[in-house]
Amino acid sequence: xxxxxxxxxxxxxxxxxxxxxxxxxxxxxxxxxxxxxxxxxxxxxxxxxxxxxxxxxxxxxxxxxxxxxxxxxxxxxxxxxxxxxxxxxxxxxxxxxxxxxxxxxxxxxxxxxxxxxxxxxxxxxxxxxxxxxxxxxxxxxxxxxxxxxxxxxxxxxxxxxxxxxxxxxxxxxxxxxxxxxxxxxxxxxxxxxxxxxxxxxxxxxxxxxxxxxxxxxxxxxxxxxxxxxxxxxxxxxxxxxxxxxxxxxxxxxxxxxxxxxxxxxxxxxxxxxxxxxxxxxxxxxxxxxxxxxxxxxxxxxxxxxxxxxxxxxxxxxxxxxxxxxxxxxxxxxxxxxxxxxxxxxxxxxxxxxxxxxxxxxxxxxxxxxxxxxxxxxxxxxxxxxxxxxxxxxxxxxxxxxxxxxxxxxxxxxxxxxxxxxxxxxxxxxxxxxxxxxxxxxxxxxxxxxxxxx
Ligand code: HEM
Numbered sequence: 001x002x003x004x005x006x007x008x009x010x011x012x013x014x015x016x017x018x019x020x021x022x023x024x025x026x027x028x029x030x031x032x033x034x035x036x037x038x039x040x041x042x043x044x045x046x047x048x049x050x051x052x053x054x055x056x057x058x059x060x061x062x063x064x065x066x067x068x069x070x071x072x073x074x075x076x077x078x079x080x081x082x083x084x085x086x087x088x089x090x091x092x093x094x095x096x097x098x099x100x101x102x103x104x105x106x107x108x109x110x111x112x113x114x115x116x117x118x119x120x121x122x123x124x125x126x127x128x129x130x131x132x133x134x135x136x137x138x139x140x141x142x143x144x145x146x147x148x149x150x151x152x153x154x155x156x157x158x159x160x161x162x163x164x165x166x167x168x169x170x171x172x173x174x175x176x177x178x179x180x181x182x183x184x185x186x187x188x189x190x191x192x193x194x195x196x197x198x199x200x201x202x203x204x205x206x207x208x209x210x211x212x213x214x215x216x217x218x219x220x221x222x223x224x225x226x227x228x229x230x231x232x233x234x235x236x237x238x239x240x241x242x243x244x245x246x247x248x249x250x251x252x253x254x255x256x257x258x259x260x261x262x263x264x265x266x267x268x269x270x271x272x273x274x275x276x277x278x279x280x281x282x283x284x285x286x287x288x289x290x291x292x293x294x295x296x297x298x299x300x301x302x303x304x305x306x307x308x309x310x311x312x313x314x315x316x317x318x319x320x321x322x323x324x325x326x327x328x329x330x331x332x333x334x335x336x337x338x339x340x341x342x343x344x345x346x347x348x349x350x351x352x353x354x355x356x357x358x359x360x361x362x363x364x365x366x367x368x369x370x371x372x373x374x375x376x377x378x379x380x381x382x383x384x385x386x387x388x389x390x391x392x393x394x395x396x397x398x399x400x401x402x403x404x405x406x407x408x409x410x411x412x413x414x415x416x417x418x419x420x421x422x423x424x425x426x427x428x429x430x431x432x433x434x435x436x437x438x439x440x441x442x443x444x445x446x447x448x449x450x451x452x453x
Contacts, residue, residue, distance in 0.1 A: 002284045004373045006325060007433055008362070011035040018046075029331060029436045030358055039364050042343050052352045053342070056359055058366070058389035060342055064334065064353055065389075065397035072334040072353055073099075073399070079333055082184045082438075086211040088253065090261030091402065102258060105241060105250065106402050109234050115409060117232060118159055119306030122410055125154045126417045127303070128167060133422055136450050143445040144278050144424060148271040148414075149174055155270075155410060156263050161221050162233040173217060177267050180210040185437035218256050235259060262403070269328040270407060272441040274414055276326040277318060278424045279432055279446060280373055287375060288423075290314055292453070295420045309412045317378035319411050323393035324386075325373060330358035330440045332395055357392050358440070366390040424448040 009031040016024060016032060024032045037043065041057035055064045064072045073095050080093045087093055091102040129151050136142060150167075153174025157165045165173065183206035225235040238255045250258065281288045294314045309316070332355045340347040347353070362370040366387055368377075376382060394401035401407065426432060427449055435443040 001374055001376055002287060002372065004280075004284050005371050006280060006283065006373055007431075008371060009434070011038070015045075028434075030434065030440070033359065037359055038362055038370070041365075042345070044345065050352065051348070052354060053345075053347055054354045054356060054359070055342075056356065056363070058387050061355055061360070061389040061392070061396070063342060064355060065392075065395065065399070068340065069397050069399070071337050071340055074335045074337065076333040076335050076352055082207075085207050086180055086184075086214060086264065087261050088257040090257035092261050092265055102250070102254070103398075103402065105238070106258065106262070108241075109237055110403055110406050112405075115405070116306045118406065119304070119309070119409060119413065121158050122155055122413050123304050123417065125158050125167075126151070126414055129154070130418060130421050133418070133450065134452070138451050139449050141427065141447050142424075142450050144448050145271060145275040145442055145445045148274040148278075149178060149267065151414060152267050152270040152274070152410075153177075153263075155414075156266050160234045160259055160262060161225065162235075164221055164224060164233075164235075173214070173263070174267055176210060176214050176217070177264050180207060180214065181264075181268060181438065183207045183210060214260060215256065218259055222252065222256060222259070234262065265401075266403060266407065266410075268439050268441075270410060270414075272328045272439055273319070273322060273326070273411055275442050275446050277322045277411075277415055278448060279426065279442060280322055280325070281318065281419070282423075282425050282448065284373060287318065287373075288419075291318060291415075291419055295416050299416060299420065304413055304417055306409060308416075309409050312412055312416055313379060314375065315412050315416050316408065317375040319408065319415065320378040320393075321373060321375040324361045324391060325371075326434070326440055327357040327361060327393045328439050328441075329393075329395075330436060331356050355392070355395075360390045360392065363390060419453075421453060423451050423453055425451070 009028060012034040015034045015036075021032050037054075037056070042060050043054040043056055045052050045054070055061045075093050075095075083093050089098060091099065091106055094102060129147075133142075133147075150171045154167050154170045157170035157173065222235065222239070225233065225239060231240075235255075238250065238258060242249050242252070242255060281291060291314060294312060298308055298311045334353045334355070336347055336349055336351045336353055339349045360366070364370060367390075368384070377384070377386070388396060392400075394404035394407070425448060427447065430447065432446065433443045435441055
């Protein structure tokens with residue numbers, strides 16, 4: 001067990017006033033919380049003229065995300081506004097009958113039978129990344145977050161489009177998504193919190209232009225994919241469902257939106273998570289050593305296959321603990337369709353309901369040593385099993401991440417295969433801190449020194 005407490009933003013002794021809250025929100029979504037937000041169970045804040053509810057304990061999270069989910073199915077309208085230019089009516093922001101149809105189709109792309117094939121492709125892409133890293137000189141400084149974005153873009157691209165894009169083209173496509181997100185994140189957080197529009201909003205022009213570039217690229221890939229004989233890509237599977245003429249069919253435009261949604265949803269989240277993991281293990285020699293021992297025992301020097309993931313218990317525990325401390329999506333936002341009563345409190349129709357993994361994952365009632373990095377708490381023989389409504393990096397209920405098992409396989413293989421070859425260290429004198437807008441990531445690209453093992 002380690003005694004390492006990784007950095008987190010200052011917590012305020014008393015709740016901030018409305019103007020201070022807005023000032024903090026402009027810089028960082030995680031710096032607004034007072035100390036007692038990590039102890040309270042159901043909160044309601046008035047920011048400007050709007051009441052916001054925060055589900056901050058397992059039973060209320062269960063109510064919002066599962067039991068009365070139909071009332072909280074809609075993503076906040078402004079979140080949809082932010083993502084719609086890129087995703088159209090894609091799965092992440094759709095609802096109702098369309099969401100059900102898209103969800104069923106997308107789930108069919110992530111069944112357990114497909115994972116062996118996905119694992120092989122991931123292994124090849126990670127191997128290519130290892131070959132590229134091997135060209136760095138001992139002690140070179142590399143920007144870990146962009147490197148992880150490049151890796152996750154290459155994996156998503158291989159799974160979605162097969163060999164249609166090479167690694168450089170996949171990186172370029174990934175960069176377009178990063179640019180879109182950067183432009184969309186310029187929108188203020190009043191978007192997430194449903195606040196009035198007088199604070200400058202989303203940079204509509206930049207997002208529209210970037211979305212257009214992405215749409216054109218994906219349309220071209222669909223046209224080429226339609227003519228290709230490659231059958232085992234997600235693109236081919238979506239097109240095949242279209243040709244099969246089933247009732248569940250998506251239009252060509254919807255196929256495009258789904259491909260874009262899958263790329264976007266998996267790109268930044270996976271990259272952020274992997275960047276944090278490199279930082280965390282670099283600070284804890286005992287964790288790193290145990291990781292190396294497990295990789296040597298399970299994999300030796302042979303290529304990894306999907307079946308190895310289940311045996312890499314400690315590697316997965318490190319990943320789960322990283323997702324607890326730094327959930328890539330730290331705030332989930334919903335809108336109440338109809339009025340509701342929760343813990344005897346009236347929740348008016350149209351209220352914003354937040355479920356905040358950032359708070360729940362460090363909540364003093366549900367975690368021992370909540371701010372410590374302790375991968376052992378996620379080992380199969382851990383004494384306390386984390387409450388699934390207090391640990392939700394992939395969310396929970398019908399709208400939970402459709403690719404959560406895929407993401408666990410992907411991140412486990414990335415960590416195991418790269419940590420087998422390389423070690424990364426934070427250069428002395430450099431401090432690591434976070435940045436949080438829509439997603440939570442290390443600030444300033446996370447520069448680290450690479451060395452071979
Ligand atoms: C560590 C990696 C990942 C994390 C932490 C993560 C987390 C999440 C979370 C929290 C949600 C719910 C969002 C909300 O309620 O607003 C979600 C939804 C979703 N995720 Fe992931 N995700 C990850 C990787 C992926 C990957 C690799 C893909 C695709 C290949 C993906 C595709 C999706 C999609 C399509 C949805 C929308 C599901 C729906 O609304 O029905 N995610 N993810």
